[in-house]
Every structure is written in structure tokens, then in C-alpha cells.
Amino acid sequence: MLNVNRPQIYKKPMDRSIFSQIIHIRSYESDLYHEATLTQIANYLQEAAGRHVIEMDLGISVADLIAKGLGWVLTRMQIQVFEMPQAYDTVQLDTFPTGFDKYYLYRDFLLKQAHTDSVCLQATSVWAVIDFAKRGIVPIPDFIKQMPLTAQPLMPSPKGKIPKIGQITHSRTFQVRWFDLDQNQHANNVQFLNWAIEALPETWLRANQAKRVDIAFRNEALYGETIHSQVAIDPEQITSLHRLLKDNQEEIAQVQIQWAARPMPK
The missing domain is CATH 3.10.129.10 (Hotdog Thioesterase)
Structure with missing residues (x-):
């Protein structure tokens, strides 16, 4: 709950x-x-x-x-x-x-x-x-x-740990761009959250609002690297589990998001 x-x-x-x-x-x-x-x-x-x-x-x-x-x-x-x-x-x-x-x-x-x-x-x-x-x-x-x-x-x-992702339902691939980098010479943490959310389908994003987000950062992402964003949606619990990987399968972040149905416009 x-x-x-x-x-x-x-x-x-x-x-x-x-x-x-x-x-x-x-x-x-x-x-x-x-x-x-x-x-x-x-x-x-x-x-x-x-x-x-x-x-x-x-x-x-x-x-x-x-x-x-x-x-x-x-x-x-x-x-x-x-x-x-x-x-x-x-x-x-x-x-x-x-x-x-x-x-x-x-x-x-x-x-x-x-x-x-x-x-x-x-x-x-x-x-x-x-x-x-x-x-x-x-x-x-x-x-x-x-x-x-x-x-x-x-x-x-x-x-504790964020639960491991189960059956992947959606995925997208991104590349670390120049303006994703911060003063630490790697992709800014906020970009990780963006990559995770962008892997969700449009229908899900239109129907739901994020209510609780838990993101764990595991490794850095450097300029030019390819990032694979994977997501497993549980429509009954209205949750999504996300995993960000590099080409070598190194995990750089895990995300769990609890959603709620978006109110209908008045």
C-alpha cells in the first residue's frame, strides 16, 4: 500500500x-x-x-x-x-x-x-x-x-536492495551525449532517471503518475557509451522495475517506481 x-x-x-x-x-x-x-x-x-x-x-x-x-x-x-x-x-x-x-x-x-x-x-x-x-x-x-x-x-x-527486474516488457537504447556530462566527467544522475522513464510506453505514461521513486546508482556512464534501458511493468501493482546496462552488461542503475492512475480531466 x-x-x-x-x-x-x-x-x-x-x-x-x-x-x-x-x-x-x-x-x-x-x-x-x-x-x-x-x-x-x-x-x-x-x-x-x-x-x-x-x-x-x-x-x-x-x-x-x-x-x-x-x-x-x-x-x-x-x-x-x-x-x-x-x-x-x-x-x-x-x-x-x-x-x-x-x-x-x-x-x-x-x-x-x-x-x-x-x-x-x-x-x-x-x-x-x-x-x-x-x-x-x-x-x-x-x-x-x-x-x-x-x-x-x-x-x-x-x-535493502531494489528488487531484481523480472520479465522485460519494454526496452530502449540511448547514447551518453556531451551535454549529459557533469563536473565529475560522467553522465549526471538525473539523466539515469530520464533513461529509465523513457523506456516506458506512451500509453503507460499517459495513464499514470509517478508517486514513489527509488533509484540506486551502481556505476558511472561516460561520454559516448551506449546505455540499454530495460523495464518490467506490473500492471496489477501499478509498479515498474527498471535496469540500466552498458554494452558489456555492466549494471549502472536500478529503479523502482510506484504509480497511481492519473485523474481524469474535469
Whole structure:
């Protein structure tokens, strides 16, 4: 059963542990139903996380880490949608770190209508630090652990594995383009979500709305590589399982999406 309990609005402390920004949803960031696209929402979340580490002024921004031969990488994200904002809406996005362990930083997000406080969605994410020379994840450095933690998690941290894909019902092939790349020299994580969703048939996308997304990032995708997007749809549970593979069958991401029937237009 899909959990539709909305989080309580918290009172934000006056410190740097929580970052807030006002976003005006533009028409070109929305779909044919005038709703902000899921991939655009993921872009907002990543951008807010990046801006937050800059404003903390602790030497942990993307540029700061690159200068040390390191980089932030998103390893998992879960998004729970209550009501997707529409084109020309004004929304407030809050983000804050919620904890650390040896290899991972945990960060949550809350998106709400700026004028009414009506919650649009919440999300939780897991981040790691990559060593560019080793092309692998390293323990969270001590200077990053200076990041202040004052907010309570909105959602449980992602645990367990995404179920393995079953009988493939649809697939598409993509190529990593120049403008898919980010500052870490590989395809941006949001593009992975785009590849997963684009493998779904038009009839499914017209009939359903994504309500809960769980995406696990396994490996990077580099410029020019071919990406195979496979999906298995379960129409009874209204879910889809996705897998992204390279030509050599290396898995780069898994995705599970819970859908709900799209309301009929009034």
C-alpha cells in the first residue's frame, strides 16, 4: 500500500544546517499535463544540495572537492510525491543533512507550495565521496563531517536492495551525449532517471503518475557509451522495475517506481 502520509511542517532553526530556496516553476520545466517533470524535480534537489554545501562555507562544495581530487556522488534517492507542482507555481525547497556513517552522508528534501505550505513531495538521498584517481568511493573525510546536523529525517534512510527486474516488457537504447556530462566527467544522475522513464510506453505514461521513486546508482556512464534501458511493468501493482546496462552488461542503475492512475480531466 502506498504511504500517502504527509510530513509535518517543521520550524526551521536559524542556522546553516538547513538550506531554503524559492523556485518558480517554468513552463518548459513541465510536461503536457502542466506538471513539473520528475526529472526536473530531481534537478532541483541536486541543485539545492550543491548550493547548500557552498553556503555552508566549510570547504565542501563541488569545486572545493574537485581541487582535492574528490567529488560528491549520489548513490541512492527516494522521492515520495503527494501533489506535483504545476507550471508557474512558486514553491519552497528545503534541504538538510541528517547524518553520516563511514562511507555515506544522508540528506533530506521537502518541497512545498510557497504561499500555502501545502507539501508537494519529500525525498531522501544517500551521498558518497569519490576519489577521481582511484575511481572509487572513499570514507567520508573528517572535514566534511564538520557539517552541522540539526534537523530530523523526514523519511527513513533507504535500506535493502531494489528488487531484481523480472520479465522485460519494454526496452530502449540511448547514447551518453556531451551535454549529459557533469563536473565529475560522467553522465549526471538525473539523466539515469530520464533513461529509465523513457523506456516506458506512451500509453503507460499517459495513464499514470509517478508517486514513489527509488533509484540506486551502481556505476558511472561516460561520454559516448551506449546505455540499454530495460523495464518490467506490473500492471496489477501499478509498479515498474527498471535496469540500466552498458554494452558489456555492466549494471549502472536500478529503479523502482510506484504509480497511481492519473485523474481524469474535469
